[in-house]
Amino acid sequence: MKFSYKILLCTMLTLAVEFGIGGYVFVNDVFKASLERETGQAMDESSILRFAFETAALNIPSKYNRLQNSVIEEIGANLEKSGQGTGRLLRLSDEERQVVYASEGFVEDTKLLNQIQEKTRAYQIIHPDEGHYYIQTGMRITTLDRVLYLETLRDVTPVYGERERGFAVYRNLTLLILIVSSVLMFFISSWLTRPIRLLTQAARKMTAGDYSYRAEQISLDEMGQLTCDFNHMANVLEENILKLQEEVRAREDFIAAFSHELKTPLTAVIGYADLLRTRKLDDEKHFLSANYIYTEGKRLEAMSLRLLDIIVTKRCALEPQDIKTEHMFSYLRDMYRGHREHPLVFQYEQGTIRAEANLLKTVLLNLVDNACKASETGSRVEILGENRSEGYWFAVKDFGVGIPVEECRKITEAFYMVDKSRSRSHNGAGLGLALCAEILKLHGSGLEIESTPGEGSCFGFLIPRAGTEE
Ligand code: ADP
Numbered sequence: 001m002k003f004s005y006k007i008l009l010c011t012m013l014t015l016a017v018e019f020g021i022g023g024y025v026f027v028n029d030v031f032k033a034s035l036e037r038e039t040g041q042a043m044d045e046s047s048i049l050r051f052a053f054e055t056a057a058l059n060i061p062s063k064y065n066r067l068q069n070s071v072i073e074e075i076g077a078n079l080e081k082s083g084q085g086t087g088r089l090l091r092l093s094d095e096e097r098q099v100v101y102a103s104e105g106f107v108e109d110t111k112l113l114n115q116i117q118e119k120t121r122a123y124q125i126i127h128p129d130e131g132h133y134y135i136q137t138g139m140r141i142t143t144l145d146r147v148l149y150l151e152t153l154r155d156v157t158p159v160y161g162e163r164e165r166g167f168a169v170y171r172n173l174t175l176l177i178l179i180v181s182s183v184l185m186f187f188i189s190s191w192l193t194r195p196i197r198l199l200t201q202a203a204r205k206m207t208a209g210d211y212s213y214r215a216e217q218i219s220l221d222e223m224g225q226l227t228c229d230f231n232h233m234a235n236v237l238e239e240n241i242l243k244l245q246e247e248v249r250a251r252e253d254f255i256a257a258f259s260h261e262l263k264t265p266l267t268a269v270i271g272y273a274d275l276l277r278t279r280k281l282d283d284e285k286h287f288l289s290a291n292y293i294y295t296e297g298k299r300l301e302a303m304s305l306r307l308l309d310i311i312v313t314k315r316c317a318l319e320p321q322d323i324k325t326e327h328m329f330s331y332l333r334d335m336y337r338g339h340r341e342h343p344l345v346f347q348y349e350q351g352t353i354r355a356e357a358n359l360l361k362t363v364l365l366n367l368v369d370n371a372c373k374a375s376e377t378g379s380r381v382e383i384l385g386e387n388r389s390e391g392y393w394f395a396v397k398d399f400g401v402g403i404p405v406e407e408c409r410k411i412t413e414a415f416y417m418v419d420k421s422r423s424r425s426h427n428g429a430g431l432g433l434a435l436c437a438e439i440l441k442l443h444g445s446g447l448e449i450e451s452t453p454g455e456g457s458c459f460g461f462l463i464p465r466a467g468t469e470e
Helices: 003-059 069-083 113-116 157-191 194-207 222-278 282-317 325-335 355-376 420-427 432-442
Strands: 089-093 097-104 124-125 134-143 146-155 319-326 344-348 352-357 381-388 391-398 450-451 457-461
Touching: 003 124, 003 134, 003 146, 003 157, 069 089, 069 097, 113 124, 113 134, 113 146, 124 352, 124 391, 157 194, 194 222, 222 282, 282 432, 319 325, 325 344, 325 355, 344 391, 352 355, 352 457, 355 381, 355 391, 355 432, 355 457
Parallel strands: 344 381
Antiparallel strands: 089 097, 089 146, 124 134, 134 146, 319 352, 381 391, 391 457, 450 457
């Protein structure tokens, strides 16, 4: 069953029960009050009758010492006559509780008569036939040595009729309210459950592969909050899915590039090895072939070592120390002391950084190496260092070939080379910057590349200063 129908059904059931009980209690309460009022009036009436009887008895000339039954009958008839039109009936009984006078139509039942005591006034409600209700009262009269019992009968059928009418009106009113409420509640419950329908629709669309679909938020209440949270969850999921897809793509690219990088040197190695074993070559050709095998082998070895470095760096935990930046620059200066092709220009501020020295040296060496490879012989390479508010800024600047803007984003991917033949001629396999990026990631940093083709490039990165939280 639909949730909106459940809301509708529950509301209707609650309303029906509440109106049913409420109506019953209300109508019954009114009925009780009316019946009490009628009972009071009946009792008052019987007291008046008793007084009238006693007065009439005293006024009768005393022929006898005792009040005769005929006189009682006469007084009873007179009293009845006086109350004609009120629907009141009376019955008079003697000491033996034998009826002396009874109005026509007075019930024959003597149960109440037998219950009347000296000082008690009794009453009961009787229902002698279908559709008629009476209040029967009874009391003792003592006059002229006679003990008599006076009973009255008051018709209260209209009070019962009113109760029935009240119930009928309430029943019809409840039915009407339930019908009107069902229509209203149908619309209200569908309006209330609309956010759920929108969420279900969004969930289905997403299951079908439309990850960018979002549920519409149509309220600010808890349902609106749920929609908001659902959409937030969908955003995070979509991001993760895209990230995973990107990772899968990168892995596939990596495998494709790796196999490609292996294929070329291996083909050459196999080709030259085959030449060496199948033909008798002169000394020079023999040397060239063997040399080719040696250099390609070395290249493969360098590539496998680089890959290993990347894998190890990815998995290793950083062990940072406080390092004076001058040490890094003097290390670089020592490394390139014999290097004559490119004058290295050092320009740096003093500072203390928190990093793993060996890893940082690898990054700087790679960047300087790349800068040299990209520059004409004699073109200078600048190695810069400055204190910035966010950390210590290292940069390697060259005035070489530069990199097209759209390539800048990709050159940190493994095996990516802007100019493949140029890189290979320098023994490159497109792994150096990938390694740098991994190392900087470990330091909570990344490479920032600025480059203009034909003018040169600047590779920079920030390293946290000693004493600052990473
Ligand atoms: P490789 O080992 O081939 O040098 P890298 O990952 O270090 O690989 O560099 C990737 C590519 O980025 C290189 O092939 C080169 O084309 C380009 N590159 C790197 N540094 C520079 C630079 N300073 N100037 C121009 N191109 C560069």
